[in-house]
Amino acid sequence: MNTVTIQCPHCHQGSIALEPRLLLQGAIFTCSLCGSGLSVANETSTQLLEQSLDKLEQIKQHAHAKPLM
Numbered sequence: 623m624n625t626v627t628i629q630c631p632h633c634h635q636g637s638i639a640l641e642p643r644l645l646l647q648g649a650i651f652t653c654s655l656c657g658s659g660l661s662v663a664n665e666t667s668t669q670l671l672e673q674s675l676d677k678l679e680q681i682k683q684h685a686h687a688k689p690l691m
């Protein structure tokens with residue numbers, strides 16, 4: 623498995639462990655702290671992810687988090 627952990631863009635304190643491939647497929651990963659769901663929903667960010675998995679810093683800028691009801 624190729625799991626990557628990023629800082630939660632919602633609470634900036636928790637961390638979100640995600641798998642880039644699943645993220646590309648529309649999977650939602652949740653913050654371990656606040657429970658926000660993170661997904662990448664636009665083509666720009668998915669292209670960035672495909673081109674270079676090392677550029678997660680950029681992905682974080684395109685990713686969005688919202689509370690799961």
Ligand SMILES: [Zn+2]
Pocket residue numbers: 630631632633634635636637653654655656657658
């Ligand atoms: Zn969070």
